[in-house]
Amino acid sequence: MPTGVRRARCTVAVAALVAGCLKPNPAYDSVETDGGTVGSTTTTTTSTTSTGVVPTSSTGTTEVTGTSAVTTSTATSGVLPDMSSGTTDTTTGEPTSCWDLGIDNWDVSTLSLDPPGSSPMLTPDAKTLHWRAFLGNEWHVIRSARDDPAVAFPAGMSIWPTSSYQADRPAFVAGTQELFFDSPGGDIYVLPRDGDGWGTPTAAGGAQAFGIGHESHPNPTADGAVLLFQRDDGLPFGQFQLGFNFYQITRDPQIHATFPDVPPVKVSPSDPGFGVLACPALAPDGLRLFFGAFDSDGGGQGNPNDGRAGVWFAERDSLDGGWHTVVRSPSLRVAGFVTCPVAVSADGCQLTLQLFTIGPGPTETRLARRG
Numbered sequence: 001m002p003t004g005v006r007r008a009r010c011t012v013a014v015a016a017l018v019a020g021c022l023k024p025n026p027a028y029d030s031v032e033t034d035g036g037t038v039g040s041t042t043t044t045t046t047s048t049t050s051t052g053v054v055p056t057s058s059t060g061t062t063e064v065t066g067t068s069a070v071t072t073s074t075a076t077s078g079v080l081p082d083m084s085s086g087t088t089d090t091t092t093g094e095p096t097s098c099w100d101l102g103i104d105n106w107d108v109s110t111l112s113l114d115p116p117g118s119s120p121m122l123t124p125d126a127k128t129l130h131w132r133a134f135l136g137n138e139w140h141v142i143r144s145a146r147d148d149p150a151v152a153f154p155a156g157m158s159i160w161p162t163s164s165y166q167a168d169r170p171a172f173v174a175g176t177q178e179l180f181f182d183s184p185g186g187d188i189y190v191l192p193r194d195g196d197g198w199g200t201p202t203a204a205g206g207a208q209a210f211g212i213g214h215e216s217h218p219n220p221t222a223d224g225a226v227l228l229f230q231r232d233d234g235l236p237f238g239q240f241q242l243g244f245n246f247y248q249i250t251r252d253p254q255i256h257a258t259f260p261d262v263p264p265v266k267v268s269p270s271d272p273g274f275g276v277l278a279c280p281a282l283a284p285d286g287l288r289l290f291f292g293a294f295d296s297d298g299g300g301q302g303n304p305n306d307g308r309a310g311v312w313f314a315e316r317d318s319l320d321g322g323w324h325t326v327v328r329s330p331s332l333r334v335a336g337f338v339t340c341p342v343a344v345s346a347d348g349c350q351l352t353l354q355l356f357t358i359g360p361g362p363t364e365t366r367l368a369r370r371g
Contacts, residue, residue: 098349098371099288103313103329111352111367114155117142119169119354120365124222124284124346129153130170130179138163141170141179149350160198165189167201169217171343176224176253180204186214188229190258206261209249222284222346224253226319228267230280237275238300244268244278246291250319269314269323275300277312279340283348288315289323290351292340304358307335311353332368347371 113120117133126149133142135158144156160167160179167181167189177193181201187210192199203210204218204227217230227249234243247264268277274293281290294300295308302308310333314323333339337355344351349371355364 096349096371097347099347101348101370103311103327104331105370106329106331106351106368107370108332108353108366108368111365112152113142113365114144115142118363118365119342120352121169121171122343122345122350122352123172123174125149126345126347126350128172129156129352130159130172131156132166132168132170133158135161139166141167141181143172149345160191165201167191169342171218171220173220173222173224173253175222178220178224180218180220180227182216182218182229186216187211188215188218188227192257202258205249205259205264208261208263209259215247217278217280219280219282221282221286221319224251226250226286227259228280228282228286228289229264230278234268234276237294237296238298239304240276240300243276246277246280246289267323269312269326271296272326273297273328274312279342279354281341281344281351283344284346286319287317288344288348289313290341290344292338293328295328305336305338305361307333307337309333309338309340311339311341311351337364 111120113129113131113133115133115135117131120129120131122129127147128143128145131142133140133156138161140158140162141160142156143159144153146153165181165183167179167183170179170181172179179191179193179198180188181191182188188204189201190204191201213231213233215229215231219228220226229247230244231247232242232244234245237243245266245268248267249259249262249264251259269289269291271277273296275296277291277293279292283289291312291314292309293312294304297308310328310330312326312328314326316323332341332353334355337357340354340356342352342354349369351368353366353368355366357363
């Protein structure tokens with residue numbers, strides 16, 4: 001297989017943890033239809049949540065430990081239109097938060113996507129879900145909305161069909177009316193909303209930001225000022241031919257429609273016990289991060305589907321700071337699957353997950369909730 005084709009197959013869809021990178025095994029193959037990848041789900045779930053508040057603005061020029069680039073980050077303050085579900089704590093009247101409940105206090109259920117698809121991106125208020133589905137011989141971005149975060153998501157509607165971009169991991173920023181997504185070509189795109197329709201998708205940044213490696217998993221903060229993403233430039237590990245790093249880039253979303261043509265800053269968490277990481281799911285405030293990772297036990301050998309690949313968590317004190325408290329969640333890993341986080345609500349009460357197998361096998365979409 002040509003290198004470019006193999007690389008594209010290595011890094012698209014939900015197999016980002018493995019990215020077609022097993023030395024003794026073929027690339028991960030999900031259910032494919034006319035060159036597309038579609039996941040499958042079966043049942044519905046309910047959960048209760050409310051959302052928190054975007055942090056106050058922070059500006060400054062800081063080099064993150066272990067990186068070679070310098071960034072200036074600017075985040076707006078205040079509560080964005082989609083950041084509060086109205087649920088409040090009965091004693092204080094403030095929005096409920098689940099961030100102090102620990103990373104193992106989860107109730108996990110299957111998340112039904114109708115129509116079936118993959119990579120369910122949750123909005124900060126947990127009321128809207130966007131995902132990718134293959135319908136009518138072309139890829140669509142599907143949107144499902146609910147008034148109450150405690151009820152199941154209804155059937156979704158196509159909001160943007162395209163057979164060329166194959167928009168995956170569609171993350172909508174309500175404040176700037178933008179949809180970020182990644183594409184098999186290896187870049188991250190932004191699609192502006194124009195009234196009731198959509199404009200033209202363009203690369204979300206210049207060649208220095210999205211032009212060297214294969215970038216995927218766009219994670220914008222709720223104000224659209226910071227974009228964290230994944231690049232396939234990490235070191236090989238065990239049976240995996242390549243690894244990944246996380247990067248972020250910043251802008252003033254009220255002035256600049258795209259991110260500047262500067263090198264992004266590497267923000268990969270330090271490794272306290274995992275050998276390869278992927279699938280970043282950044283909290284809307286940019287200060288907390290879920291990600292998927294393999295345990296380093298066994299040096300990356302053995303059966304990768306034995307449940308060793310699960311969800312880890314890290315947090316930082318500022319948008320320019322390094323990650324700390326890097327720990328794994330023993331409960332968010334399933335034997336027979338690789339478990340990747342996709343998106344988390346602003347209050348930390350709901351987390352969407354994509355489960356898949358390395359090599360031919362099933363995929364599942366789940367919702368983890370706490371509080």
